[in-house]
Amino acid sequence: MYCVKCGVKLEDTEKICPLCETEVYHPIVKQEQVPPNYPPDKRPPAKKKTKIINGVVLFLIFIPLLTSLISDLQPDGAINWFGYVAGALTLAYIAFGLPMWFKRPNPAIFVPCFFAATVAYLKYIDFVTDGDWFLSFAFPAAMYFCLIISTLATLLFYLKRGKLYIWGGFVIALGFFFPLIELLLSLTFDLRFIGWSAYPFVVFGLLGGVLIYLAANRFARDAVQRRLFF
Numbered sequence: 454m455y456c457v458k459c460g461v462k463l464e465d466t467e468k469i470c471p472l473c474e475t476e477v478y479h480p481i482v483k484q485e486q487v488p489p490n491y492p493p494d495k496r497p498p499a500k501k502k503t504k505i506i507n508g509v510v511l512f513l514i515f516i517p518l519l520t521s522l523i524s525d526l527q528p529d530g531a532i533n534w535f536g537y538v539a540g541a542l543t544l545a546y547i548a549f550g551l552p553m554w555f556k557r558p559n560p561a562i563f564v565p566c567f568f569a570a571t572v573a574y575l576k577y578i579d580f581v582t583d584g585d586w587f588l589s590f591a592f593p594a595a596m597y598f599c600l601i602i603s604t605l606a607t608l609l610f611y612l613k614r615g616k617l618y619i620w621g622g623f624v625i626a627l628g629f630f631f632p633l634i635e636l637l638l639s640l641t642f643d644l645r646f647i648g649w650s651a652y653p654f655v656v657f658g659l660l661g662g663v664l665i666y667l668a669a670n671r672f673a674r675d676a677v678q679r680r681l682f683f
C-alpha cells in the first residue's frame with residue numbers, strides 16, 4: 454500500500470503516513486496493531502534563530518539613527534533634518550522588521566499599520582515644511598493606496614483560489630490611482646487638469662482586464678502557461 458498524498462510505501466496496518474501525516478484508510482485490510490514500516494521520527498525540532506536575528510536588525514537600526522542625530526547636531530546644536538531620517542528608518546522597520554517577529558504575519562494588520570505610519574510621517578513633513586498639501590493631497594492619495602494594497606494583501610492571505618481575479622482587480626484599482634493623483638495635484642497646486650493620467654489609467658485597465666480574462670477562461674490560461682512555461 455502507498456500513501457495517497459506523498460506516495461511513500463506503507464505497512465497495511467499503518468493508520469497515518471509517517472512522512473506526510475496523511476490519514477491512511479484501507480476499506481478491506483483490517484488495521485491491527487503491528488509495528489510500522491519506519492521508526493518514529495526522533496529528530497529534535499529545528500531551532501529557530503529568528504529572535505536573535507530580529508534583535509540584531511533592531512539594534513542595527515540604532516546605528517544610522519544615532520550617527521545621523523550626532524551629525525545633525527554637530528554644526529549648530531539644533532535638529533534640522535534628523536526627523537526625516539528617523540521617520541524613514543521607522544517606516545522601513547515597520548515595513549520589513551516588525552513582521553519578522555511573527556510566524557505568519559497577517560497583512561490585514563501590518564499593511565494598514567504601515568500606512569498609518571506613512572501618513573504620520575507625511576503629516577510630520579507637512580508640519581515641518583509649513584506645507585498645506587497634507588489634507589488635500591498626501592492624505593487622500595496615501596489612503597487610497599492603503600486601501601487597495603491592504604485589500605490585495607488580505608485577499609491573497611485568506612483566499613486560496615482566484616488569485617488571478619484578485620491581481621486583475623488590483624491592477625485596475627491601481628489604474629484609478631492616476632486620475633486621482635492628477636485631480637488632487639490640480640486641486641492642491643493649482644495645476645491644470647490636462648488628462649495625462651488617462652494613459653496609465655488605460656494601460657492598467659487593459660492589463661487588469663487581460664488578467665481577469667485569463668482567470669475566467671481556462672483555455673486561454675493554459676495556452677499562456679504553455680507559451681511562457683510557468
Ligand SMILES: [Zn+2]
Binds near residue numbers: 456457459460461475
Ligand atoms: Zn504520505
